[in-house]
Amino acid sequence: MIIRVDSLTFRYPTGTTALDGVSFQVAAGERVAIVGANGAGKSTLARHLVGIERPASGTIEIDGRRTDGLGIAELARTVGFVFQNPDDQLHAASVVKEVGFGPRNLRFPPARRAELVESALRLTGLTQWRDTHPHHLSLGVRKRVALASVLAMDTPVVVLDEPTTGQDHASVVLLGNLVDGLAADGRTVLTVTHDMDFCVEHFDRVIVLAGGRIAWDGPVAHWPAYVADAADGSLELPQMTRLGHRLGWERPVTTVTGFLDRLSPGPGPAPVPSTSP
Template sequence: MGEETPTYPLQYERFSFAYGQDAQTKAVENIDLKLPAGRVVLITGPSGAGKTTLCRAGNGLIPQEFKGKMQGRVIISEKYTARKYGVSALSKLVGVLQQDPDTQLFLPTIEDEIVFGPCNYGLPAEEIRQRSEYLLQLTRLTPHRKKNPHNLSGGQKQVCALAAILAFQPETLILDEPTSNIDPQGSEIVLELIAKQAREEGRTTLLIEHKLEEAVHMVDEMILLDQGKILYRGPVREVLEHVEYIDSVGLNAPQVTLLAARLRSAGWQVKRLPLDSEEAVEVLGPLIDREKLQQQSELPPRHKSRKTEEVVIDIRGLKHTYKDGTIALHNIDLRIQRGEFVAILGQNGSGKTTLVKHLNGLLKPTEGLVTIVGQDTRKASVNTLARTVGLIFQNPDNQICKMKVYDEIAFGLKNIGVPKEQISERVRQVAEELEIVHLLDKNPFTLSMGEKQRIAVAAVLAMQPDILILDEPTTGQDFKRAKEIMDMAVRLHEAGKTILVITHDMNLAAEYCERVVVLAGGKVLLDSPTREAFQNDAALRESSLRPPQVTLLGRALGYPGTWLTVNEAFTTLQGMQRGGEQSA
């Protein structure tokens, strides 16, 4: 019996696209790509590489909704073209999860969202019920099934939107950064669910993702896209042989893969690059003088403390209950001193975003007191607090309100009375620092999520607040852009600003923050210096968080300290090679 002829439910044939009728710059150029049934293909690349454009073309949004100059063809289910068929018709074949779940949620409860598609297709009631229960359980949304999706955290919204798409079982699934707002444990659950369903149901899955550490074990093939073109394509290990290049273009490569590659470049006989910390122990362990490593002392603090005695954020007995009765915060006591750089960590729904919305008056305490530089937030207006506290939202679409990027950045400055000549200077300065000068005349709503996030950051930084709160500032960003945002936060910190970062990215928290506060169930579970925090396995497990890969590697190798970054691990291991002749 001969082999079955493979099917390709999604194909791009010499596909090119430039936005706008007169646009000259192509977002993608001459893409030839066949996606086979039952396989998960990971496409990664820096912000602006063309990843979102491929997603939009996969279900007809390009060219039906996003107008521009299109060349080549996009073929769905081997017979329908995106140029000829509308989004509504193609949606029965292709499910798309966008970066911003708010654009896909419109019903009053989570349960309604999940059953909406199957009900429209007229499926039997019992089958609809079974699908709903299965997806609620897998996405950890069962306790919230009767809640309004728009009252959920960003990560919970995202898994709700994913569940709603999976419920009607499309032939092809396109996911544009599906884990960008999800905690590490939730990311693993979502990616495992995607991979499992792809293989069991023969679904073609195109995954756009920056989180390579979590995705590499789940996918069958990896594609590196840059400047609208495919640079590398193949099995994950084959593409990750280019890990140092991948790191150089701003992607968050697995830490242990990058570490092993750097050691190999330094002369170590590393013959296979590991993908996770367990594999790294197997590969690197035989090459390391363990006895010498175990005699090393703890590294000094990564950052010079700029903390003063002044308490600028004083939270006492804070409780917040939403109108639907959900108690989001329980008796929070927290003090932040001027000049601190603090990470607020926790799983989806732990209360992080609710907490920070109390810091600029967007929410008022149900009980307790929040004081910002001596101002009681129950009495101070949002406009008054905005002069002191700059809040960058998790979702830039909730922040952007102008039709031109320049006007968006200037908007807050005008509201607080900054002179016109200073407005222009500040806008230009922050645009240069974030490399968005070329976007100043563009409509922000037509840009990628990563570009919109940088615009939202620029609008807040231009106001020069004393306290800067970044709520998942790296959403939709490649690692290079994320580091640029955080490096700017470091410069502001060095100038005396107080910085709070709400994030799921353990690597960024480890690299930049000097103090970690972990929330779980609306309570403070852990509050300690960063190195100590990443040694507390019990608290991290309870909050669905994981230490960085290099932290786990150091512990497994018997290193007595705590590595927080690849550079720390690499620096420590230099001179630790055993003999110099062994290989792995």
């Protein structure tokens, strides 16, 4: 078990309760999407995992250690956090310096630091911009710089806050491949997202937050049924599921692959050659 959240409650100084008794566990290597309407508490929950916010009550354990006794710098060795807005994260004068900042602060040996930086640049498609100032790049590319800076820290847990916002299709595909690759390496990935298609394509489990509480927690394959039955309409079904409904399919599909498989004809007799001249 790598993450354990128990009865987590958080209130803002205004008195607004953002999280109200949230409890869940995440095993090593899981891919978990946290979804819900605006104001449900998703980003607040994510910020607790890296110590940016601290609970009013309840506890968080990461890798067997309670976070209330750990500073942000110490938690950064275990949890890498990619902000929704990259401009809240980026500060260095070049992409390569930005990506190298984390591993340098963690005091990795120079050889390992160089290897991690080059790997992160390559995986995020940023090698061509290594010497460019991050703020001279587009929003989508800046988000990739923020992601690369976290990947270079080689943390066992990676938390992504709305990673697909402002990204074009190619960048979303790249991001999905990265999530799949992190999971294949045994790393734990959590994302806060409104992108339902990204969620069903690349995550194993969904936690639905509503009003600061967990409304549903289960495998991604069962999640569309929950959305279809939800009365408030705050969540949207994946595109392929909606298209399947329009086509009259009773059994839902969620992914593009599943949709194409449903369209493919099953095995049958070989076609009879034509005898016409």
